[in-house]
């Protein structure tokens with residue numbers, strides 16, 4: 001069943017004066033006694049699709065968490081749509097965020113429609129408005145799960161649960177979508193469905209920041225890659241090509257871990273494996 005009730009997004013470019021969806025300046029994050037991010041300068045303009053890449057522990061999740069205010073900023077600043085993320089001015093209704101490795105079920109029996117509808121609730125709105133059901137169905141349709149709307153998410157596969165959570169972020173029709181490892185641990189069919197969803201969103205002008213371990217199914221979608229190593233940006237530009245043989249069946253995807261890599265002895269071409 002295809003439900004096509006979502007409202008078309010205007011396609012015209014934002015005014016030249018519009019604040020960038022994401023901007024950081026000299027951003028540093030300290031967790032415990034460790035400096036996790038150092039001097040991050042990053043601007044993402046409206047409509048861009050940016051991959052945030054890097055080895056395990058390089059700071060990717062910490063960076064997106066600092067953008068959505070989940071971890072404190074030690075130095076510098078981060079802004080969403082021109083509003084400092086530590087202020088009350090952030091237009092959260094314009095932002096969708098799906099954290100890493102969160103299941104939709106959470107031990108609570110709920111249907112996919114209920115989980116997605118909850119995305120329309122927030123601090124000041126604890127009751128759903130008219131039209132919420134149609135919007136939730138449309139968001140489920142965007143991730144290819146409209147026909148499973150009334151099924152309990154506890155019976156869904158990991159990939160389907162991930163798609164429900166993405167639908168929960170999409171139901172508010174965010175202008176900025178931040179996804180942390182959306183492809184991790186999901187089956188190939190779900191990956192392809194997700195790639196299709198994100199391609200549609202890009203066509204509608206949604207700005208996307210996607211944390212990825214490797215480009216994989218999203219290689220054709222990503223326009224720009226920001227690569228972190230040891231909490232610093234070491235590349236910001238064209239997406240890298242996959243390492244030779246990385247896509248081959250049987251490749252074991254062994255990746256260097258930041259904690260294990262010794263900067264003094266690392267070979268020059270052991271940059272970040274994706």
Ligand SMILES: Nc1ncnc2c1ncn2[C@@H]1O[C@H](COP(=O)(O)OP(=O)(O)OP(=O)(O)O)[C@@H](O)[C@H]1O
Nearest residue numbers: 031032034036054055056057058059060061062063
């Ligand atoms: N709450 C915390 N307290 C102390 N250190 C932390 C905390 N959270 C994360 N770290 C450390 O910060 C570093 C960066 O972690 P982060 O999760 O941002 O990396 P990542 O690039 O997203 O890795 P992965 O690809 O494995 O998800 C790691 O060394 C991690 O152990």
